[in-house]
Amino acid sequence: MKKYVLAAVTTIILLPVLVILALPFWFGREAEKTYHEMLDQLSGRSGIHFTAKHYEHGWLSSTAETTFRHPQIPLEFKARHRISHGPFPLDRFLEGDWRHTPVQARITSQISLAAPEKQNTSSWPPLSAETTVRLNGDGTLHAEMPPIKTTGAKGEIIDWRGFSADITFDQAWRKIQFDARLPALTVAASGQQGDVMLSKVIMHSDTQEGIAGYFFGEVSLRVGKLEIGQTSGRVGVKGLTLSASTQPADDNINMVLRYSLDEANVAEERFGPGIMVFEARRLDVASLVKFKKEVAAIDREGTIAPRMALTVAGKTVALLAELAKKAPEFEITRLSFKTREGEISGKAKFVLDGRKRNLTDSPVKLLTTLRGNLEILIPEPLLKRLIAAAIRRDIEAYRQSGALTAREMARLDADTMAEIVDQAFPQYLARHELTRLLVEEGGRYKLDLSIARGQVMINGKPWHAPARITLPQ
Known part of the structure; x- marks a missing residue:
């Protein structure tokens, strides 16, 4: 026992x-x-x-x-x-x-x-x-x-x-x-290379898998300060923030992208603050997940870069054709950028409406399903400052060619240059394919672009793309 x-x-x-x-x-x-x-x-x-x-x-x-x-x-x-x-x-x-x-x-x-x-x-x-x-x-x-x-x-x-x-x-x-x-x-670079300074970088995301395996939630990146260049010509930004928020809506996705900065500087000149808010609605989640998987498969194959870019472009067109079946909306709800001459502002809203059309046989039809409007407002003093720089370059070219004498150049003081800019301003605007599209409205210049059924209108008039666009210098 x-x-x-x-x-x-x-x-x-x-x-x-x-x-x-x-x-x-x-x-x-x-x-x-x-x-x-x-x-x-x-x-x-x-x-x-x-x-x-x-x-x-x-x-x-x-x-x-x-x-x-x-x-x-x-x-x-x-x-x-x-x-x-x-x-x-x-x-x-x-x-x-x-x-x-x-x-x-x-x-x-x-x-x-x-x-x-x-x-x-x-x-x-x-x-x-x-x-x-x-x-x-x-x-x-x-x-x-x-x-x-x-x-x-x-x-x-x-x-x-x-x-x-x-x-x-x-x-x-x-x-x-x-x-x-x-x-x-x-x-801190040596020789002629520019320095780089990056500080206070914060990344955050809070996401959760939802319908069709898509991750919804919030993602953000903030850069406290970024500067590039040498002492004589530095370029930098302060308080740069990029954020994205995605939320489910039935079997679709609604997305908000926000870009903002506190200040930007080029050499001694400062700009800002600036902000742009972009929203996308009714994006088909199944099509986006399929596209992501297809691109990931292309990545895994290790395809040569040019061929890969071409393949991804084809997949992107196919994605847009699928998204168009639910008439997604794309809208810039806020656009603002401050300069010393005033504020650049704008708004836009476009719809890709392919609900009643078969777009798979001809991707070109996508252009005819896009409709919407874009508006940009630029302060006149800012345009004049840009034009003044072009006028000064032309005057210097005249001096070098002998068209202007040293005595004539000496008479070009600040007041005289301001008068020349005021007089030449309309002619210089009309010289370029882009600036000539602007119309004056209450001390600002406006570009109003609309598109419907494949027809582009600028400020209410039909627009046809020129064979070559020369940007203002």
Whole structure:
């Protein structure tokens, strides 16, 4: 009897111990499945090829290696992973990591170029990442690259102030939130090359898979400051923001794109702020998903660039023909750009109405299904300043040819030039195929373009494209 009692007690004591010892092994097997599923999800959704090269399964932890690359970019990256098994990563406990929340796995990764010696980037540190996979398969990822200051292949000084990113995802990667931050990047070039300064870059997206596998939600990119060029002639922008919002509407998509900037500068001249809001409505989601898959398949084939562009162009025409069946609308609801001479403004709305026509046999018919209107307003002082620059170039040409003497040139003071510009302004507008289309309206010049049944009207008059357009210089 005592033997049976002793055996029972021993079993009661040893069973939990055996379970605890077996759990990391079982969770390791589950983590391996999740790892391969994650690579499949990333490859299918991002357009980047993720390949599992190696996986060595252990008791408390496993190691793995992954390579990934985009088909059109001649760079391959390698990621080495250490996968600590759940539910309580004992190998981490031994190293002093006392996080007690049960997990399926914690993955530490080091990501670098697969062949850095061939890319002259061996001095760049790897990207470090830690992924936590929860018991239900949801997870988070945090990635960082430390700051570095190095010299590039052409002698430029590169000052990289680091990078960090966070991703939250569900088990099936159908709900994904992404945030990334780049504090600053400065490239101080040598010789005649221009410098580059980029700062306060913030990326954000919050998307969720919806009908037909399309991802709806919000995506944005903000650049605090970007400057390019040398001290004597720098070009830059401040507060540049690009954002997109997509929402389902039955089996269609409604989309809003917003572009804005606080300030732009060219040399010593400043412009802005500026904003453009573009909306697209009734876009057939099934056609868009099909188009995305077809383009991704072309990418995977690694087609030569010119041939690929031609193929994608054909697919785009086919896409427009499919979209036209639901008469989508495209509208610029707001357009504004401030200059020192006033505001450039505009609006537009077009409809691609192919509901009653078969467009698959002749893509040219697409042009006859487009109808709508575009209006642009430009302040007169801005046009005069542009014309004044052209007049000054012509006067300088007259001087060089001898048509104007030095005495005549000396009499061309600011007031005289202003009078010349006022007198020559109408003639110079009429000299160019684009500016001659503008009409004066209340101190501003307007371009009103409308299209219907393939006929283009400019300011109420039929317009025919010239054989050659000469832009104002």
